[in-house]
Structure formats: structure tokens, C-alpha cells
């Protein structure tokens with residue numbers, strides 16, 4: 001699971017859960033793989049994300065170094081920044097671990113890099 | 126015998142006897158879509174628990190078992206899907222829901238592609254297939270429940286998935302998830318198998334449907350088993366998959382077993398109506414290679 005994906009996951013489908021966002025990450029194995037850098041793409045996709053959630057997520061797995069906590073104006077022109085963002089968004093991957101719903105504590109396992117967001121019928125709203 | 130034509134006779138006490146034949150065992154009538162032993166619920170739709178059990182047995186478990194074999198039969202994305210996804214704007218977020226082995230994920234690095242799928246076996250194949258794509262990732266999910274943020278997607282594709290839901294209510298629920306995940310004015314391409322296969326390559330000229338219906342009872346329902354490569358006789362049916370085991374990347378020559386996948390095949394306009402019902406405005410709809418396809422847009426809320 002890449003952190004860009006984590007940025008969009010929620011557990012709000014659970015019965016009694018209101019926002020279910022962001023999910024806490026508990027990683028037992030994090031992998032970093034080099035991925036082709038497309039600065040334009042990174043610049044365009046960042047406005048669609050919740051940057052603070054990304055920062056906290058990166059920090060929780062020890063990858064926030066050098067990453068600003070808040071977005072600066074004109075970040076899309078700052079190549080240095082875009083490289084760092086690229087790295088946490090696409091190169092850092094949680095291979096094993098789990099995600100935790102902030103409200104109910106329900107855990108979602110991550111195995112072989114794939115988060116399992118399936119719910120039992122009894123758990124959903 | 127005296128034939129009375131125009132005489133009227135005052136009504137007297139009459140006795141009428143009706144004899145009914147009560148049958149037991151699986152229903153063998155040929156009115157599967159009307160028959161109440163096929164659809165148990167009063168409004169003709171399957172009860173949710175029954176539908177859910179049916180899909181667990183005849184969709185999810187089957188895909189888990191056939192994942193390896195299925196994946197070897199799915200390499201190239203459909204031209205119409207590529208045509209749609211190629212036009213997606215750079216920087217967009219695209220969701221492929223029910224992605225199977227990820228064959229529809231484009232090798233493009235300027236959009237984010239998230240592949241969602243219920244079968245863990247197919248996701249493993251998918252993960253491997255998209256390894257080379259810069260901004261693509263996999264999530265195990267169920268289309269009935271949304272585990273992604275509302276309005277997170279600019280574009281959604283859902284290719285050959287909605288026909289696996291066995292009740293109308295669940296087909297609507299799946300489309301509601303798509304609606305929910307799309308941003309306003311976001312577009313989706315949805316395709317399903319069509320009941321009418323006359324204009325596709327699916328039919329084998331030499332083959333005609335079995336005159337003797339084969340039926341299977343599952344989850345308390347009787348469902349017809351389809352004869353592959355013939356015209357569909359029913360709308361809700363089981364389609365055989367002859368499983369060939371895959372070992373060391375080689376497919377066995379002979380099928381070792383036959384598994385049955387549930388399908389609800391669509392009439393013309395049926396998918397369009399369901400889309401409209403959940404607030405997806407149909408922009409284009411067409412028939413292609415035995416499938417009904419819809420391009421729709423999430424309406425702005427007034």
C-alpha cells in the first residue's frame with residue numbers, strides 16, 4: 001500500500017462510525033522501491049490529497065524527514081519538494097501491517113502490500 | 126346434448142371443485158423470471174441474505190478458485206475501455222472497480238490508478254501486472270461498500286462486474302457506490318454482459334441451446350445452467366467455467382472440474398435505467414461485443 005492510497009481510504013462504512021478517517025498505520029514491514037518521477041503528475045495530484053494526513057502517515061512510519069507539514073504556495077514549481085513528495089507518495093510502501101479505524105478500533109490487515117478493506121455484512125451501516 | 130345459447134337461467138347453488146397438483150422438489154417450470162420459487166421475495170427481487178449467499182458461493186469463491194486460470198485468459202484490455210481511459214486528463218484519479226487481474230490498468234504515469242477487487246487471488250495477479258506502472262496500487266474491497274473517500278475519483282471504470290450481483294437492490298447498491306466515489310461531473314464507464322448475444326462472437330453457429338434444461342439448486346434457489354456459447358435463455362443463470370489448473374505457469378491441457386459462476390444478463394436499456402436511478406446521468410450507451418456499455422456522469426446537485 002502506497003501512502004497516496006492510504007490518503008483515500010476510510011472506514012466510514014462501519015456501523016456507528018462517522019468519518020473513519022484517517023486510518024492509523026501500523027507497519028511491520030515497509031519497502032522503498034524506486035519509481036519513475038513525473039513532477040507534473042505529482043504537482044497535479046497533490047491538491048486532490050489531504051496533505052496533513054499524508055504528513056502524519058509518513059511520520060508514523062518514519063518517512064517524514066524533510067517533508068513540510070503544510071503545503072507552501074507554488075509548491076508545484078519547487079522541484080526539490082516535488083521529489084520528496086514523490087518519494088512518500090509512490091516509493092514508500094507498507095508491505096505488512098494493519099490499518100486501524102480511528103473511531104471503532106477495527107483493524108484492516110495489510111499483507112503482501114495489499115490492504116484488505118472487506119467487511120462482514122454485520123459490520124456495515 | 127342441449128346447447129344453451131341465449132337463454133338465461135336463474136342462478137342456483139353451484140358446486141365447483143378445483144384440483145391442484147402440489148409438487149415437491151425443485152421447480153421445473155420454464156418461467157424462471159416469474160416463478161416464485163426462483164425469486165423468493167414478494168417484489169420479485171431476491172432477499173438480500175439469499176443473494177449474498179449465492180454471490181459468496183457462485184461468484185467470490187469461484188473467482189478465488191479460478192484466479193490463476195482466469196488471469197491467463199485475460200491479457201489485453203478491451204479497445205473500447207482503452208479508448209475511454211486514454212482520454213483521461215493528466216493528474217486525474219482513476220478507480221478500476223472489480224479490476225480482476227488489472228488488465229485494464231493503463232501503462233500511463235500521469236494519472237493515479239487504484240485497482241479495487243474482491244478476490245485476493247486476482248489481486249495478487251493484479252499487483253504483479255501493475256508493478257511497472259508508476260502511480261498504480263491495489264486495494265481489496267467490495268463494491269457494495271465504499272472504503273474510499275467520497276468524491277475521490279475523477280473517473281471510474283467498472284468492467285464486467287455489475288452482472289455478478291444477484292438482486293436488483295444489490296446492483297443498485299453497487300452503482301450507488303460508484304456514484305458516491307465519483308466527484309461531481311466525474312465520469313464512469315460501466316459494462317455488463319448482454320442477454321442478447323446475437324451480435325457478438327460469443328455464439329457458436331454449430332451449437333444450439335440444450336433442449337433439456339439443466340438446473341442446480343443453490344442457497345434454496347433453482348437456477349438454470351447455461352450452455353456455453355449459445356444464446357441466453359434466462360436472465361439469471363449459472364455459467365460453467367471449465368477449470369484448468371495452473372502449475373509452474375503452465376496451464377493443464379484438460380479441465381479438472383467445472384465451476385458455476387452466477388450472472389444476471391442485461392436487457393437493452395436496463396443498465397441505463399439503473400444508472401439514472403442512482404443519479405448517474407447517462408451520456409452514451411452502446412452495445413459492443415455482447416456487452417451493454419454506459420458512459421455516465423455524476424450530476425451536479427441542484
Ligand SMILES: C[S@@+](CC[C@H](N)C(=O)[O-])C[C@H]1O[C@@H](n2cnc3c(N)ncnc32)[C@H](O)[C@@H]1O
Pocket residue numbers: 184185188199222223224225226228229241242243244247266267268269283284285286289
Ligand atoms: C468478469 S470479471 C472482470 C474483471 C476485469 N474488470 C476485466 O475486465 O477483466 C468480474 C470481476 O468482478 C469481481 N467482483 C465480483 N463481485 C465483486 C464485488 N462485490 N466487489 C468487488 N469485486 C467484485 C470479481 O472478483 C472479478 O474479478
